Amino acid sequence: MGVSIRTIVKDNVAIRCDGCRDIIEGTPWRVNVLDIVATERPADWSEQPAINPGPFQFHSDESCVRAWMARRGDLFCRRGRVREIMRPIPIPGDARRWGLCDGLHRDAHEFVPA
Numbered sequence: 709m710g711v712s713i714r715t716i717v718k719d720n721v722a723i724r725c726d727g728c729r730d731i732i733e734g735t736p737w738r739v740n741v742l743d744i745v746a747t748e749r750p751a752d753w754s755e756q757p758a759i760n761p762g763p764f765q766f767h768s769d770e771s772c773v774r775a776w777m778a779r780r781g782d783l784f785c786r787r788g789r790v791r792e793i794m795r796p797i798p799i800p801g802d803a804r805r806w807g808l809c810d811g812l813h814r815d816a817h818e819f820v821p822a
């Protein structure tokens with residue numbers, strides 16, 4: 709009996725991966741999406757935030773994060789890598805899409821489908 713009770717408790721607190729939806733054993737990999745710093749006008753409280761900043765939790769596997777991006781319709785900058793903090797970059801000509809980049813490279817972004 710003792711064993712089965714412990715199992716139930718563990719299942720109740722299980723963290724699920726935002727990418728593959730499976731339970732994460734151990735420490736999840738947390739990814740935050742930086743708020744879009746207002747470039748053209750100040751943020752307005754009455755507006756919906758454009759992006760949920762997270763944190764999102766994943767297995768320690770880049771493919772889980774990429775699967776999550778793909779489901780959101782985000783693009784991924786292949787000049788960067790999946791890191792704990794991703795920056796959203798507006799995609800020119802497509803106001804509803806974002807490209808996610810770690811922002812650590814100096815050359816132009818190269819967005820590809822995640």
Ligand SMILES: [Zn+2]
Nearest residue numbers: 725728767772
């Ligand atoms: Zn996963």
Ligand SMILES: [Zn+2]
Nearest residue numbers: 785787809817
């Ligand atoms: Zn980039």
